[in-house]
Amino acid sequence: MVQDWRIVALFIGSIVLLGVIIGGPLIYAIMLSFYSAKSFIGELQWVGLKNYTSALQDPLFWLSFTNGLIIAISAIVLQVVLGVGIAMVLNKRFLGQTVVRAIAILPYFLPTVVACLIAQWMLDPNYGLLKSILASIGAGMPDWSSHAFTARGTIVLVSVWLWTPFVVTCVLAGLQTIPTQLYEAARVDGAGAWRQFWHVTIPGLRSVLIVVILLRGIWMFNKFDLIWLLTKGGPLNQTETLPTLAYRKSFLEFNLGGGAAVATISFLILAGVILVYLRLFPIDDAKQGR
Amino acid sequence: MKSHVERLPIDSDAQVPGREPIRYQPSSRYGKGVQEKTFWKSFKKCSMKFGLYIAVLAICLYSFFPIYWMMISSVRPSQRLFLDSSLVFWPPDFSSYVSLFQQTNYIANFINSVLMAVGTIVVSIVLSAFVAYGATRLRFRGKTTLVASMLFAYMFPPLMLAIPMAAAFRSFGLTDTLWGLLIAHLAISLPLAVWLLWGFFKSMPFDLEEAAMVDGCSQFEAFIKVVLPLSAPGLITVAIFSFLLSWADYVFALILIMSDQRKTLPVALESLLGAHDLRWGEVLAGASLIALPLFLIFIFCYRYFVAGLSAGAVKG
Numbered sequence: 309m310v311q312d313w314r315i316v317a318l319f320i321g322s323i324v325l326l327g328v329i330i331g332g333p334l335i336y337a338i339m340l341s342f343y344s345a346k347s348f349i350g351e352l353q354w355v356g357l358k359n360y361t362s363a364l365q366d367p368l369f370w371l372s373f374t375n376g377l378i379i380a381i382s383a384i385v386l387q388v389v390l391g392v393g394i395a396m397v398l399n400k401r402f403l404g405q406t407v408v409r410a411i412a413i414l415p416y417f418l419p420t421v422v423a424c425l426i427a428q429w430m431l432d433p434n435y436g437l438l439k440s441i442l443a444s445i446g447a448g449m450p451d452w453s454s455h456a457f458t459a460r461g462t463i464v465l466v467s468v469w470l471w472t473p474f475v476v477t478c479v480l481a482g483l484q485t486i487p488t489q490l491y492e493a494a495r496v497d498g499a500g501a502w503r504q505f506w507h508v509t510i511p512g513l514r515s516v517l518i519v520v521i522l523l524r525g526i527w528m529f530n531k532f533d534l535i536w537l538l539t540k541g542g543p544l545n546q547t548e549t550l551p552t553l554a555y556r557k558s559f560l561e562f563n564l565g566g567g568a569a570v571a572t573i574s575f576l577i578l579a580g581v582i583l584v585y586l587r588l589f590p591i592d593d594a595k596q597g598r
Numbered sequence: 599m600k601s602h603v604e605r606l607p608i609d610s611d612a613q614v615p616g617r618e619p620i621r622y623q624p625s626s627r628y629g630k631g632v633q634e635k636t637f638w639k640s641f642k643k644c645s646m647k648f649g650l651y652i653a654v655l656a657i658c659l660y661s662f663f664p665i666y667w668m669m670i671s672s673v674r675p676s677q678r679l680f681l682d683s684s685l686v687f688w689p690p691d692f693s694s695y696v697s698l699f700q701q702t703n704y705i706a707n708f709i710n711s712v713l714m715a716v717g718t719i720v721v722s723i724v725l726s727a728f729v730a731y732g733a734t735r736l737r738f739r740g741k742t743t744l745v746a747s748m749l750f751a752y753m754f755p756p757l758m759l760a761i762p763m764a765a766a767f768r769s770f771g772l773t774d775t776l777w778g779l780l781i782a783h784l785a786i787s788l789p790l791a792v793w794l795l796w797g798f799f800k801s802m803p804f805d806l807e808e809a810a811m812v813d814g815c816s817q818f819e820a821f822i823k824v825v826l827p828l829s830a831p832g833l834i835t836v837a838i839f840s841f842l843l844s845w846a847d848y849v850f851a852l853i854l855i856m857s858d859q860r861k862t863l864p865v866a867l868e869s870l871l872g873a874h875d876l877r878w879g880e881v882l883a884g885a886s887l888i889a890l891p892l893f894l895i896f897i898f899c900y901r902y903f904v905a906g907l908s909a910g911a912v913k914g
Contacts, residue, residue: 311736311737311817312816312817312818312821314816314817314818315728315731315732315735315736315817315818315821316732316736318728318732319728319729319731319732319733319736320732321728322725322726322728322729322732323729323732323744325725326725326729326788326792329781329784329785329788330751330754330759330785330788330789332762332766333758333759333762333763333766333785334754334758334759334762336762336765336766337758337759337761337762340761340762340765345765394657397650397653397654397657398654398657400650402650402651402654408654408657408658410896410900411657411658411661411662412657412658412661413903413904413907414661414662414665414893414896415661415664415665417842417892417896417903418665418846418889418892419845419846419848419864419888419889419892420846420848420864421846421848421863421864421867421868421885421888422668422885422888422889423664425668425867425868425871425881425882425885426664426665426667426668426885427664428871429667429668429671429878429881429882430664430667432878434680435679435680435878437667437683440683441683469660469664473661474907477904477907478907523753526753527753530753530754530755530756532755532756532757532849533756533848533849533852536852537848537868550755551755551756551757554755554757554761555757555853558757558761558764559764559853564761564764564765567757567761568761568762571755571757571758571761572758574755575754575755575758578753578755
């Protein structure tokens with residue numbers, strides 16, 4: 309293969325730039341987590357693992373961790389169940405299929421800010437749409453942001469609305485790859501719609517679902533903007549997660565080292581979970597099923 | 599299914615002399631009135647169809663109603679905003695939009711957002727094209743590691759990038775500047791861009807460039823004149839997703855930008871809501887204006903959105 313020096317030079321230059329932009333902050337974050345940086349201007353002071361030990365001893369850290377798990381897992385379960393359901397419907401033939409598919413994906417492309425503002429507007433305890441609906445049937449509107457369950461529920465609800473379309477698109481693509489002969493064979497064997505779904509559709513979607521659950525899990529666990537916009541971690545830290553905790557430490561308490569330590573720990577936890585997940589459900593193995 | 603069960607045994611067995619054709623179907627289904635059966639069948643079919651359309655309608659409502667509600671609320675006059683919950687509002691009243699433009703920095707913020715998006719798109723495309731092309735056509739060690747690390751990088755916790763950037767930008771004088779924010783947006787869009795284009799270049803046969811090179815082009819010219827024009831769909835997909843990431847970014851703009859004049863739309867909008875008097879009309883007008891460019895692009899580039907999604911363009 310002929311290799312043009314200009315191609316090589318541009319490639320190396322771009323890689324270096326990429327490394328500086330992405331790798332640089334990563335290394336600096338890990339470095340910061342070993343220092344005590346009490347403000348943005350002050351000197352850095354080496355403290356070793358102190359940021360880590362104090363983070364791990366903080367009950368708020370563990371509360372944030374479990375909150376994050378609860379929110380992420382419930383959001384993923386709902387996204388996958390609803391996503392597969394919607395995809396099964398959209399996979400049928402009906403009038404205006406293209407338009408309906410486009411509408412069903414639309415929320416995915418909305419900025420998180422817009423979705424959160426819509427949710428806050430519709431669920432506003434004084435002026436919201438839900439309040440007028442509840443009032444018309446004579447029920448009162450609770451303030452969702454002041455109870456742990458409703459605050460978490462709202463976060464899960466908005467994230468399901470925003471990101472289910474991703475599951476829908478992937479599952480729709482996956483459904484195309486299941487050979488129709490399998491369905492015919494199942495019907496000949498007397499399987500009804502329900503058993504066809506469990507024994508043909510779900511195994512056929514296995515590889516897609518493994519990837520989708522992995523990606524959505526990573527993104528839900530790392531979610532900062534949605535939670536910060538909706539609840540800011542409240543009420544009483546009941547929706548605090550590791551990303552919001554890292555933000556709070558770094559930018560509200562000006563404890564950069566502590567925030568970096570929390571971010572690093574959550575990154576390590578995530579990397580560990582991903583490794584276990586990939587060991588349990590190898591993607592390469594799954595791809596052969598496609 | 600019916601044809602299989604019915605035809606196969608009867609046709610084959612009937613030709614064997616001296617043997618009764620075997621009927622596999624229970625006689626009750628065929629012996630009794632055929633009319634009753636077809637009626638039942640068509641009723642079942644009809645109700646299935648009906649159920650399908652109900653489900654489709656429910657999906658559309660679920661996906662679109664919140665967006666519709668945002669837009670319809672933004673064109674209600676502010677004195678009726680909190681009282682009126684009718685589904686249709688006519689004639690539209692744009693006073694919320696007017697006061698949004700007059701009383702806030704919305705236009706400056708809009709320009710900032712556009713600048714960020716354009717910068718992110720251009721730099722992402724250029725850099726990721728070089729990296730992805732090199733990764734598919736050059737021979738070197740650690741190719742797989744490079745591509746895998748791209749996939750890994752776009753799953754970093756955003757704060758793992760934002761905290762050190764906030765600290766480091768202080769010493770480079772990039773704090774509270776759009777240049778700093780551009781670097782941050784590149785850090786989230788580049789891995790995705792490289793990943794998408796890598797998939798694209800990988801599937802493009804080397805013969806094309808080879809043909810151009812036989813005709814006297816250098817490899818660089820072949821890349822510019824043959825490969826890039828042919829990968830226009832891939833480049834458009836990269837452009838769209840870079841735009842989305844930059845346009846929708848809240849985290850980095852929140853952390854890296856402080857002054858009102860330099861804020862991008864998402865942060866500016868959120869700070870409107872935090873203002874002393876709750877200005878829902880203006881907030882919803884602003885939210886509709888953020889969504890509008892997205893909708894326009896979505897309508898015209900729908901297939902690139904779907905192509906990008908199935909190629910692994912995850913956002914969120």
